[in-house]
Amino acid sequence: MILIQQLKLRVPHEEKEIKAKAAKALLLGENEILDVEILRCSLDARKKPEIFAIYAVEVKVSGEKRILDRALKNKRAKEQFSLSTRVKYQFPEKNGNLCNDIDEQSRPVIVGAGPAGLFCAYYLALAGLRPLLFERGKCVDERQQDVERFWNTGKLDPNSNVQFGEGGAGTFSDGKLNTLVKDKDGRNRAVLETFVKFGAKKSILYDAKPHLGTDELSKIVCNLRNEILRLGGEIRFESQVTDFVIQSGKLEGIVINGTEKLACEFLVLAIGHSARDTFFTLLEKGIPMEAKPFAVGFRVEHPQKMINESQYGMPDPGPLGAAPYKVTAKASNGRGVYSFCMCPGGYVVNASSEEGRLAVNGMSYSGRDGKNANSAVIVSVTPEDYPGEGPLSGIRFQRELEERAYELGNGTIPVQRYGEYRKDGSGENARTMRSDEESNIDVNASESILPQCKGAFTWADLRSLLPEECRKAFIEGMGQFGRQIKGFDREDCILSGVESRTSSPVRILRDENFSSKIQGIFPCGEGAGYAGGITSAAMDGLRVGEELLKRLTNS
Numbered sequence: 001m002i003l004i005q006q007l008k009l010r011v012p013h014e015e016k017e018i019k020a021k022a023a024k025a026l027l028l029g030e031n032e033i034l035d036v037e038i039l040r041c042s043l044d045a046r047k048k049p050e051i052f053a054i055y056a057v058e059v060k061v062s063g064e065k066r067i068l069d070r071a072l073k074n075k076r077a078k079e080q081f082s083l084s085t086r087v088k089y090q091f092p093e094k095n096g097n098l099c100n101d102i103d104e105q106s107r108p109v110i111v112g113a114g115p116a117g118l119f120c121a122y123y124l125a126l127a128g129l130r131p132l133l134f135e136r137g138k139c140v141d142e143r144q145q146d147v148e149r150f151w152n153t154g155k156l157d158p159n160s161n162v163q164f165g166e167g168g169a170g171t172f173s174d175g176k177l178n179t180l181v182k183d184k185d186g187r188n189r190a191v192l193e194t195f196v197k198f199g200a201k202k203s204i205l206y207d208a209k210p211h212l213g214t215d216e217l218s219k220i221v222c223n224l225r226n227e228i229l230r231l232g233g234e235i236r237f238e239s240q241v242t243d244f245v246i247q248s249g250k251l252e253g254i255v256i257n258g259t260e261k262l263a264c265e266f267l268v269l270a271i272g273h274s275a276r277d278t279f280f281t282l283l284e285k286g287i288p289m290e291a292k293p294f295a296v297g298f299r300v301e302h303p304q305k306m307i308n309e310s311q312y313g314m315p316d317p318g319p320l321g322a323a324p325y326k327v328t329a330k331a332s333n334g335r336g337v338y339s340f341c342m343c344p345g346g347y348v349v350n351a352s353s354e355e356g357r358l359a360v361n362g363m364s365y366s367g368r369d370g371k372n373a374n375s376a377v378i379v380s381v382t383p384e385d386y387p388g389e390g391p392l393s394g395i396r397f398q399r400e401l402e403e404r405a406y407e408l409g410n411g412t413i414p415v416q417r418y419g420e421y422r423k424d425g426s427g428e429n430a431r432t433m434r435s436d437e438e439s440n441i442d443v444n445a446s447e448s449i450l451p452q453c454k455g456a457f458t459w460a461d462l463r464s465l466l467p468e469e470c471r472k473a474f475i476e477g478m479g480q481f482g483r484q485i486k487g488f489d490r491e492d493c494i495l496s497g498v499e500s501r502t503s504s505p506v507r508i509l510r511d512e513n514f515s516s517k518i519q520g521i522f523p524c525g526e527g528a529g530y531a532g533g534i535t536s537a538a539m540d541g542l543r544v545g546e547e548l549l550k551r552l553t554n555s
């Protein structure tokens with residue numbers, strides 16, 4: 001296949017125009033192009049509102065070498081044309097003997113049905129290893145009801161919420177699938193192809209910023225689960241692994257829901273970044289782990305129209321969809337400040353999982369048609385910032401922030417306008433806008449912003465929420481972002497607190513063969529500190545699956 005990069009087409013255009021453009025670039029007639037596969041599409045908005053799509057495509061032609069040599073005669077073409085060297089990821093095939101030989105104790109056990117656990121289970125099920133997966137939360141449909149009830153009534157189910165349940169943390173999200181993880185073995189595309197196989201739109205395979213939206217993601221998770229079951233896997237919901245039986249440095253078994261014992265030799269720990277009770281149990285059991293840096297801050301909301309204007313040069317970008325953004329800055333105290341998990345046309349969600357503690361995150365539906373754009377604007381923190389010592393000091397840090405947020409919002413999401421937040425002093429002379437004052441703002445004026453939250457919110461004074469060092473860095477960062485995107489630091493943009501679950505504050509140590517020092521335990525995914533995001537967690541699930549298949553087939 002010939003790889004053609006930098007194929008530029010004005011937006012909007014028809015898909016068939018891509019083939020015509022590729023043929024023209026190779027000095028061929030359209031009918032000489034046997035097949036075209038889009039590998040990547042990114043947008044070029046430097047001449048906004050004129051927007052261009054930049055494609056990388058793989059083209060099948062007969063007489064490939066002759067045509068490529070001719071194309072490469074043009075000096076400037078060296079960058080644009082080459083032979084495709086794309087690596088296709090190989091999923092395992094069912095190994096009949098293996099299925100029969102494997103005894104119950106050697107059956108791989110997976111804890112957690114997030115992207116890491118599900119993709120690990122899918123990989124092992126394809127190989128015929130009948131994986132057994134335990135998930136403390138409920139299946140996605142029942143979970144959806146629990147989450148809606150929590151957002152509508154504030155009644156939290158500590159085991160079935162935005163963090164816990166089938167599909168994992170990212171199920172109620174924008175379902176962004178991009179990752180910075182470099183992967184020469186094709187796992188990234190294999191994860192995206194698997195999402196397409198179970199119902200995702202094909203464009204995620206080549207969009208530079210692929211996303212699913214929470215409505216699509218839930219369906220895809222169901223289809224993937226049913227395939228794992230069809231292949232002989234087993235998934236048990238409302239089954240929390242509450243203890244680990246370890247003898248002389250080797251795993252012997254686990255305990256489920258405090259009572260049921262199960263002997264097992266191979267355990268994948270794909271528990272996510274919010275399984276705090278499980279982290280404390282693992283620490284007691286002597287599983288080596290360490291505190292790791294992460295970041296905290298606020299969800300920040302702006303009118304989506306303002307972002308569209310800034311990114312695409314038009315308030316309504318039509319087929320382009322709501323515009324995303326990414327901003328980064330360095331504060332004078334050396335801390336990084338950056339936007340994270342940006343949700344175009346999205347909502348701020350109450351993503352709490354513990355009573356008396358409040359954390360926020362963001363989500364969008366596949367249409368991304370909400371009024372506001374939001375992202376987490378977060379400040380980097382390190383173990384030096386955490387209270388006390390030890391691998392779980394970061395969890396203590398998170399809990400303190402979330403307790404403060406819970407108090408400030410009286411159990412609902414505390415929100416404040418940025419103009420108020422950046423006023424000096426820690427609350428003495430600053431004043432919280434009374435709700436009637438709030439109503440003085442002409443809410444119908446197109447530019448006034450109102451919180452778009454899933455879960456109740458309360459106007460509050462957030463200035464004492466973050467440690468002062470982080471607050472200073474946050475305000476400096478907002479100032480710099482205001483120079484990158486006009487209006488980013490406007491007085492009336494809205495902050496919601498606290499964004500504390502940006503990644504895991506812990507790393508469960510593993511060696512180059514993905515094994516903990518405790519034999520039989522394989523830390524995996526975001527919670528273990530080896531991934532950040534849906535796709536990278538799924539890719540880590542595949543890697544650990546490959547390792548277990550190797551060990552179970554001694555290959």
Ligand SMILES: Cc1cc2nc3c(=O)[nH]c(=O)nc-3n(C[C@H](O)[C@H](O)[C@H](O)COP(=O)(O)OP(=O)(O)OC[C@H]3O[C@@H](n4cnc5c(N)ncnc54)[C@H](O)[C@@H]3O)c2cc1C
Nearest residue numbers: 112114116136168169170173175176241272525526533534
């Ligand atoms: C609201 C929100 C929006 C997000 N948006 C995006 C996005 O748009 N794009 C993106 O890439 N990432 C997003 N993320 C982050 C992404 O969801 C995570 O990075 C990813 O889900 C990590 O996958 P994981 O499988 O490692 O862990 P998780 O998805 O956290 O899954 C862990 C699972 O383990 C279960 N579990 C924990 N302890 C136990 C136990 N003891 N016994 C049994 N089961 C247990 C949990 O219930 C959970 O279901 C978002 C996260 C949130 C919360």
